[in-house]
Amino acid sequence: xxxxxxxxxxxxxxxxxxxxxxxxxxxxxxxxxxxxxxxxxxxxxxxxxxxxxxxxxxxxxxxxxxxxxxxxxxxxxxxxxxxxxxxxxxxxxxxxxxxxxxxxxxxxxxxxxxxxxxxxxxxxxxxxxxxxxxxxxxxxxxxxxxxxxxxxxxxxxxxxxxxxxxxxxxxxxxxxxxxxxxxxxxxxxxxxxxxxxxxxxxxxxxxxxxxxxxxxxxxxxxxxxxxxxxxxxxxxxxxxxxxxxxxxxxxxxxxxxxxxxxxxxxxxxxxxxxxxxxxxxxxxxxxxxxxxxxxxxxxxxxxxxxxxxxxxxxxxxxxxxxxxxxxxxxxxxxxxxxxxxxxxxxxxxxxxxxxxxxxxxxxxxxxxxxxxxxxxxxxxxxxxxxxxxxxxxxxxxxxxxxxxxxxxxxxxxxxxxx
Amino acid sequence: xxxxxxxxxxxxxxxxxxxxxxxxxxxxxxxxxxxxxxxxxxxxxxxxxxxxxxxxxxxxxxxxxxxxxxxxxxxxxxxxxxxxxxxxxxxxxxxxxxxxxxxxxxxxxxxxxxxxxxxxxxxxxxxxxxxxxxxxxxxxxxxxxxxxxxxxxxxxxxxxxxxxxxxxxxxxxxxxxxxxxxxxxxxxxxxxxxxxxxxxxxxxxxxxxxxxxxxxxxxxxxxxxxxxxxxxxxxxxxxxxxxxxxxxxxxxxxxxxxxxxxxxxxxxxxxxxxxxxxxxxxxxxxxxx
Numbered sequence: 001x002x003x004x005x006x007x008x009x010x011x012x013x014x015x016x017x018x019x020x021x022x023x024x025x026x027x028x029x030x031x032x033x034x035x036x037x038x039x040x041x042x043x044x045x046x047x048x049x050x051x052x053x054x055x056x057x058x059x060x061x062x063x064x065x066x067x068x069x070x071x072x073x074x075x076x077x078x079x080x081x082x083x084x085x086x087x088x089x090x091x092x093x094x095x096x097x098x099x100x101x102x103x104x105x106x107x108x109x110x111x112x113x114x115x116x117x118x119x120x121x122x123x124x125x126x127x128x129x130x131x132x133x134x135x136x137x138x139x140x141x142x143x144x145x146x147x148x149x150x151x152x153x154x155x156x157x158x159x160x161x162x163x164x165x166x167x168x169x170x171x172x173x174x175x176x177x178x179x180x181x182x183x184x185x186x187x188x189x190x191x192x193x194x195x196x197x198x199x200x201x202x203x204x205x206x207x208x209x210x211x212x213x214x215x216x217x218x219x220x221x222x223x224x225x226x227x228x229x230x231x232x233x234x235x236x237x238x239x240x241x242x243x244x245x246x247x248x249x250x251x252x253x254x255x256x257x258x259x260x261x262x263x264x265x266x267x268x269x270x271x272x273x274x275x276x277x278x279x280x281x282x283x284x285x286x287x288x289x290x291x292x293x294x295x296x297x298x299x300x301x302x303x304x305x306x307x308x309x310x311x312x313x314x315x316x317x318x319x320x321x322x323x324x325x326x327x328x329x330x331x332x333x334x335x336x337x338x339x340x341x342x343x344x345x346x347x348x349x350x351x352x353x354x355x356x357x358x359x360x361x362x363x364x365x366x367x368x369x370x371x372x373x374x375x376x377x378x379x380x381x382x383x384x385x386x387x388x389x390x391x392x393x394x395x396x397x398x399x400x401x402x403x404x405x406x407x408x409x410x411x412x413x414x415x416x417x418x
Numbered sequence: 419x420x421x422x423x424x425x426x427x428x429x430x431x432x433x434x435x436x437x438x439x440x441x442x443x444x445x446x447x448x449x450x451x452x453x454x455x456x457x458x459x460x461x462x463x464x465x466x467x468x469x470x471x472x473x474x475x476x477x478x479x480x481x482x483x484x485x486x487x488x489x490x491x492x493x494x495x496x497x498x499x500x501x502x503x504x505x506x507x508x509x510x511x512x513x514x515x516x517x518x519x520x521x522x523x524x525x526x527x528x529x530x531x532x533x534x535x536x537x538x539x540x541x542x543x544x545x546x547x548x549x550x551x552x553x554x555x556x557x558x559x560x561x562x563x564x565x566x567x568x569x570x571x572x573x574x575x576x577x578x579x580x581x582x583x584x585x586x587x588x589x590x591x592x593x594x595x596x597x598x599x600x601x602x603x604x605x606x607x608x609x610x611x612x613x614x615x616x617x618x619x620x621x622x623x624x625x626x627x628x629x630x631x632x633x634x635x636x637x638x639x640x641x642x643x644x645x646x647x648x649x650x651x652x653x654x655x656x657x658x659x660x661x662x663x664x665x666x667x668x669x670x671x672x673x674x675x676x677x678x679x680x681x682x683x684x685x686x687x688x689x690x691x692x693x694x695x696x697x698x699x700x701x702x703x704x705x706x707x
Contacts, residue, residue: 220634
């Protein structure tokens with residue numbers, strides 16, 4: 001047996017290849033087809049088609065934008081500014097470098113007039129940068145960072161759905177006011193988590209509460225017992241464990257929170273960001289009663305339910321707020337083009353900036369000219385007890401509406417549009 | 419002190435998973451000289467197996483604990499006969515790539531079917547807490563630690579105290595000599611592979627009630643497990659087990675004192691071990707043949 005490989009070499013190779021394995025995701029095709037600006041409009045949906053956000057955004061976000069196009073065409077018929085509207089999509093794999101290349105490709109080669117969605121903050125920041133350089137529009141839906149309307153704001157980028165301020169201000173403030181005054185925060189140690197931790201700490205302290213402990217956690221992580229025990233060992237015990245994890249990590253936290261019986265020890269769970277898809281993954285019964293802040297949920301009112309029913313016929317699943325916001329943004333973009341009579345971004349901007357509107361997704365909304373943040377009502381929500389659900393997938397009930405002017409922070413002084 | 423003990427205990431629970439997975443890898447590497455890259459994927463499939471049994475047949479945790487590893491062992495043996503066996507005579511790289519590919523195929527098939535989102539699983543048995551003296555601990559996690567320790571011990575006894583074990587160890591360490599003594603080493607290769615695979619699937623079932631079950635769960639874990647195997651010494655069975663528990667403790671205590679470094683610490687330790695003792699803590703230095 002001539003082993004040409006030493007064990008050490010084999011082992012090292014094993015670890016290196018193991019890391020590759022973890023990093024590997026499916027590649028996604030870019031869709032073809034695109035028109036010169038004057039001949040038609042192309043909407044590009046740049047989203048996660050294969051990774052952790054593929055369900056809450058993904059293919060169904062493309063469906064939402066296609067619905068917006070169909071509704072626009074139906075509404076305007078022959079009076080539409082163009083009869084040639086294309087929707088293209090690409091997978092950015094939640095990676096900033098891939099997002100950068102794909103966005104450039106969409107704008108420059110496929111002649112997209114506007115790009116939508118882009119979950120993952122670092123990827124969204126990369127796309128905002130490309131939008132500015134290409135002088136084409138980008139409607140951020142899926143990414144939560146406030147930096148898009150802060151330091152990195154630019155005249156071509158809009159933030160339509162939500163941000164970390166909204167999440168922290170809703171959950172952090174309200175839970176503190178309702179008596180959860182001492183918090184222990186655990187957050188994933190990357191841009192989104194750090195951003196969320198800062199926003200939550202500020203919101204909690206402004207509401208009169210206190211953050212008695214906080215821990216960055218490795219990402220990804222499957223054992224949170226260390227942090228759960230650190231939190232419960234605090235004297236006096238914190239009233240609230242604030243988890244700012246997302247996806248699989250959030251599921252781990254909730255499962256282990258229950259095994260360690262923190263609820264029984266009087267430590268309530270508050271979740272920073274949660275989509276319907278997370279509730280499905282964890283199990284509604286396990287989360288019943290948990291409070292969180294949401295930009296929208298499908299069962300919030302009659303108009304939303306109507307749209308959600310239509311969406312479900314197309315997509316086969318209830319929409320998340322990402323899907324609804326993609327529809328809303330695409331609709332208002334097309335309407336702005338219609339009113340402007342051109343897809344020239346500068347002209348479209350004039351239509352959108354300062355626009356006040358109200359649709360099923362964005363209630364009492366305004367497109368702020370100062371930072372291109374769309375402010376609208378948000379909802380403090382609670383996970384329903386399974387017995388109260390009207391149908392499968394009816395997970396959420398409204399606790400209260402957070403009015404648009406309170407839901408989002410004021411324009412950041414770091415943002416300069418020129 | 420209490421928190422130190424608690425965290426040490428946490429570390430042992432994590433370590434139990436590392437040990438079970440590393441043990442399977444070590445047994446397979448020892449017998450087949452194959453670094454099984456599909457090991458993480460099998461752990462993931464084990465957890466999905468438990469979810470599937472619950473969703474489709476209404477069979478709970480105990481059934482899964484029995485059926486899933488058995489199925490995995492059978493599937494593993496088929497895999498070994500059909501593919502791995504054929505590449506055994508070639509450069510180890512071929513089996514590297516084969517198992518790597520299998521891992522990707524499994525991961526992506528499940529992702530196609532279920533997406534990257536996690537799947538819900540029931541709470542599992544032992545919902546209560548156990549009083550461990552200075553602190554309470556979730557009963558299920560105590561059970562997991564116990565199960566991991568029992569399995570590791572049983573494998574150790576199997577290898578040291580039984581004739582099968584002697585044959586397996588002999589074929590691992592001196593295959594030519596063992597064959598020369600008239601023992602058919604080849605017949606043990608397939609069952610040993612199946613056994614290693616079953617251990618990974620068992621770890622997956624144990625993980626389902628306490629961890630997120632999704633297509634990426636194996637890939638995330640397996641990197642640390644490879645580091646464990648390297649630190650313990652590739653192919654060394656006691657090395658895999660001891661290093662598994664030790665790394666689990668290192669990470670948990672790291673989280674307590676220096677959270678930022680807890681993930682890195684494993685790889686720093688691995689680098690140091692490779693520099694000082696390239697064969698790992700328990701591995702035998704290999705001389706050029």
